[in-house]
Every structure is written in C-alpha cells, then in structure tokens.
Amino acid sequence: xxxxxxxxxxxxxxxxxxxxxxxxxxxxxxxxxxxxxxxxxxxxxxxxxxxxxxxxxxxxxxxxxxxxxxxxxxxxxxxxxxxxxxxxxxxxxxxxxxxxxxxxxxxxxxxxx
Amino acid sequence: xxxxxxxxxxxxxxxxxxxxxxxxxxxxxxxxxxxxxxxxxxxxxxxxxxxxxxxxxxxxxxxxxxxxxxxxxxxxxxxxxxxxxxxxxxxxxxxxxxxxxxxxxxxxxxxxxxxx
Numbered sequence: 292x293x294x295x296x297x298x299x300x301x302x303x304x305x306x307x308x309x310x311x312x313x314x315x316x317x318x319x320x321x322x323x324x325x326x327x328x329x330x331x332x333x334x335x336x337x338x339x340x341x342x343x344x345x346x347x348x349x350x351x352x353x354x355x356x357x358x359x360x361x362x363x364x365x366x367x368x369x370x371x372x373x374x375x376x377x378x379x380x381x382x383x384x385x386x387x388x389x390x391x392x393x394x395x396x397x398x399x400x401x402x403x404x
Numbered sequence: 405x406x407x408x409x410x411x412x413x414x415x416x417x418x419x420x421x422x423x424x425x426x427x428x429x430x431x432x433x434x435x436x437x438x439x440x441x442x443x444x445x446x447x448x449x450x451x452x453x454x455x456x457x458x459x460x461x462x463x464x465x466x467x468x469x470x471x472x473x474x475x476x477x478x479x480x481x482x483x484x485x486x487x488x489x490x491x492x493x494x495x496x497x498x499x500x501x502x503x504x505x506x507x508x509x510x511x512x513x514x515x516x517x518x519x520x
Contacts, residue, residue, distance in 0.1 A: 334407075335447070394448070
C-alpha cells in the first residue's frame with residue numbers, strides 16, 4: 292500500500308532563510324510524486340510534480356524538489372522564504388492514470404520576520 | 405478557465421442531522437474525487453467517479469455517506485446521520501481523462517463541516 296510520511300509537523304523559519312521540508316514515501320512501483328500547498332481557507336495548489344527523468348524538479352513560487360529513489364524521499368526546498376510562503380504543505384504520491392492521491396499529514400510552515 | 409466550485413463553504417450542524425455538499429468540476433473533466441481532510445491530517449479519498457460511474461468507493465462509510473454524480477458533471481456528497489468525527493474539510497477535485505500517463509487533479513476550496 293502507498294504511504295507518505297512527513298516527519299515535521301511544524302517548522303518555523305525566518306524570512307529570507309532557506310527551507311527544506313521532508314517527505315518519505317512507500318510505493319511498490321515507480322511513484323508519481325507531488326507537493327501541494329494549502330493556505331488557510333483555500334484549496335490545494337500544486338507546487339510541483341515528479342514523474343520521471345531529471346530528479347531535480349522546479350515548481351512555482353521558486354520551489355524545487357529532489358527525488359532520491361535510494362532514500363525514498365522527495366524533499367521540497369526553497370533558497371529564500373517569503374512571508375507569503377506561510378501555509379500548510381502536503382506531499383502526495385500517486386500512480387499512473389487517473390488514480391487518487393495518497394497524502395502525508397502535512398507540514399505547517401510559519402515565517403517570522 | 406473556471407476552477408472547481410464547491411458549496412457551501414462552511415456548514416455547522418448537530419450530530420444526527422443530515423448535510424449535503426455540492427461540487428461542480430472543471431468543464432470537461434471526466435474524473436471527480438471527494439476527499440475528507442480531518443484537522444491535522446492530509447486529505448483521504450472517499451470516492452472517485454469517472455463520468456457518472458463509481459471507480460472507487462472502498463473508503464466511503466456507506467452506512468452514513470452517499471454520493472452521486474448524475475449526468476457525469478456535478479456531484480453531491482451526503483452524510484446522514486452525521487457524527488462528531490465527521491467534522492472535517494471535504495475537498496472535491498477533478499481531472500481530465502486523456503492519453504497522458506497522469507492527469508493533474510485540480511482542487512476546489514473545500515467545505516468545512518463542523519458537527520456539534
């Protein structure tokens with residue numbers, strides 16, 4: 292069965308500092324991996340996705356993520372955090388075709404001045 | 405392009421009452437999903453439709469939850485009777501059906517249900 296683990300429930304970073312959010316997955320086949328962001332009262336917005344190819348993927352809002360098969364990880368990074376990045380971040384795994392996503396429990400990001 | 409629409413955005417009911425949520429997917433999207441997001445957790449699939457047929461409802465508590473997607477467009481999710489543990493955000497998502505290996509899911513803003 293697919294599963295996603297996000298070890299950090301809550302992270303606080305200073306504005307301008309770098310950010311890394313961790314994600315580990317369990318999946319028997321080649322995973323389709325995603326990072327979503329959810330602001331309060333909003334739906335989920337896709338930041339980036341990995342299907343195959345280059346293991347470093349670029350997304351919107353300056354985010355990137357690196358797929359490491361040997362570590363079953365798909366960590367999200369941003370070199371310089373802005374106050375507007377404060378939100379809940381979800382890592383998810385899916386399979387080929389129109390299949391439902393399996394989400395982690397999320398990491399809440401707080402940004403301080 | 406209009407996004408996924410959901411209504412109501414918020415609903416407060418007492419336990420044992422019934423409630424219904426509505427979702428209008430992006431035009432032309434064949435696949436529709438309902439997810440339940442309990443506070444502090446990630447979304448979990450309740451039911452998946454393709455056109456007006458059910459693809460996966462294995463996680464839907466069928467003794468109290470029901471969902472339909474008449475005519476393969478709009479969908480409604482109903483809870484009857486509601487329990488305290490049904491308090492959550494109910495997210496609707498839709499995706500197109502193409503020949504691609506994966507079709508992105510687009511999420512609506514959700515309906516926040518509070519059961520007292």
